[in-house]
Amino acid sequence: MSTLTVTTIQPDLQWEDKAANLRRLEEKIDGISVYTELVILPEMFSTGFSMRPESLAEPMDGPTVAWMTKVATQKKIILTGSVIIEEEGKYFNRLIWMLPNGQYGYYDKRHRFAYAGENEHYSAGHKRLVASVKGWRILLLVCYDLRFPVWSRQASEDGLEYDLIIYVGNWPERRSHAWKTLLLARAIENQAYVIGVNRVGDDGNKIYHSGDSMIVDPLGEILYHGVGKEEVFTVTLEKEKLDAIRDRFPFWKDADRFHIDP
Numbered sequence: 001m002s003t004l005t006v007t008t009i010q011p012d013l014q015w016e017d018k019a020a021n022l023r024r025l026e027e028k029i030d031g032i033s034v035y036t037e038l039v040i041l042p043e044m045f046s047t048g049f050s051m052r053p054e055s056l057a058e059p060m061d062g063p064t065v066a067w068m069t070k071v072a073t074q075k076k077i078i079l080t081g082s083v084i085i086e087e088e089g090k091y092f093n094r095l096i097w098m099l100p101n102g103q104y105g106y107y108d109k110r111h112r113f114a115y116a117g118e119n120e121h122y123s124a125g126h127k128r129l130v131a132s133v134k135g136w137r138i139l140l141l142v143c144y145d146l147r148f149p150v151w152s153r154q155a156s157e158d159g160l161e162y163d164l165i166i167y168v169g170n171w172p173e174r175r176s177h178a179w180k181t182l183l184l185a186r187a188i189e190n191q192a193y194v195i196g197v198n199r200v201g202d203d204g205n206k207i208y209h210s211g212d213s214m215i216v217d218p219l220g221e222i223l224y225h226g227v228g229k230e231e232v233f234t235v236t237l238e239k240e241k242l243d244a245i246r247d248r249f250p251f252w253k254d255a256d257r258f259h260i261d262p
Contacts, residue, residue, distance in 0.1 A: 002135045002239040004164070007036040008197045008224070010213045010231045011045070013170075015204035016056060018046045022067050029071060029079075034234050038133070041081025042168050042199045043143045044093065049170035049203060050084070051121050053091035057084045068098040076100045078133065081197075082109065082142050082168050090123040095140050095168060097131050105129055109142040110151060118144075128260075130162050136239065137162040139192075143169035146182045146196070154190050155260060159252045163242055164193040171198050173210035180212055180225075187216040191245060191252050193237050200230060218245045 009028050014020040029039060043049060046064045047056050058064055064083050072079040078099055085094040093109040108125025112118040128151070131138045139162040145151055146167050154161045165186055171179045179196065187194040193216065200211040215224040215235055224233050246252060 003236050004134060004136050004239070005035060005037045005234060005236045006195065006215075007032055007039045007232060007234040008195065008213050008215070008226070009039065009041055010198060010200055010211045010226045010229075010233075011042065012201035012230050013042070013045065013048045013199050013203070015048050016050055016052070018056075018064065021046050021048075022064065026067075026071060028230075028232055029075060029077075032232060032234065036077060036234050038078045038080070039075075040166060040168065040195060040197045041079070042197050043082045043170045044084060045081040045168075045199075046083055048199070049116070051117050053084050053086070053121050057086035057091050059086055065096060065098075065104075068096055068104075069102050072098040072100050073102055080140065080166065080168070091121060092125065093118070093122050093142060094125075095129070095142050097129065097140060105131060107140045107142070109145065111144045111148050113144045136164060136237075139165045141165060141167050143167065143171060146171075146179070146186065149186070149189065150258070150260065152186050152190065153258075154192070154252060154255060155258065157257075159255050160191075160246070162190075162192060163239065164195065164237065165190065167194070167196045169196060169198045170203070170209065171196075171212070173208045173212075176210050176212050180214065183214050183216055184220045184222075187218055188220040191218045191242075191249070193217060193242065200228060218242055 082095040107129035
């Protein structure tokens with residue numbers, strides 16, 4: 001049966017310092033000594049969660065996406081995380097899904113964090129992205145999306161649209177209870193693996209982040225939980241385990257059918 005080996009990187013990001021962040025993240029990726037297929041970085045991994053896109057945004061052919069292309073190609077991995085992108089005069093909190101051959105997909109964060117003014121600076125996305133790797137279907141979402149279960153819900157005609165949800169975040173420690181609880185809930189209600197990757201340390205607004213990156217199995221059991229420090233963690237997920245859980249507990253068959261408006 002198919003397996004998927006995933007590495008999460010929980011870094012202490014340097015505020016609005018792209019060069020420093022890319023250099024440190026590349027060092028951490030270079031330091032991965034075990035086999036991996038997918039490396040996950042946090043939300044706005046090159047800048048921190050900044051509300052200054054006018055100064056920090058790049059086009060899709062800018063240096064940060066070029067860096068992702070280089071690293072993914074050299075390391076023969078899939079590399080993902082979100083960055084600040086400018087397109088047609090608008091700014092997006094955009095998750096990039098970079099393949100080893102330089103091709104990519106992307107997802108623009110739908111739920112902007114109005115509490116911090118994100119909705120005043122960034123445009124919302126309207127389309128979900130489900131990537132496919134080795135027979136795994138992966139739903140790719142960003143931070144605040146975690147609070148909105150309908151946007152994360154299995155929504156295909158047969159009830160099973162994906163096998164894994166990835167949330168990349170800059171989620172502060174003061175609301176870490178919600179982060180941890182909702183990651184478990186999303187796994188249980190969707191009968192899917194869930195990975196949440198967060199940062200640690202203070203940002204430029206003196207807001208502390210405890211990390212709490214997590215990997216959760218489809219029953220809500222925690223396979224990994226990183227707290228309070230920089231960590232790089234690799235795990236191999238098993239499709240056979242996922243399929244066995246869904247076969248034994250076919251709760252997904254009883255789910256409500258619905259349509260999400262764009």
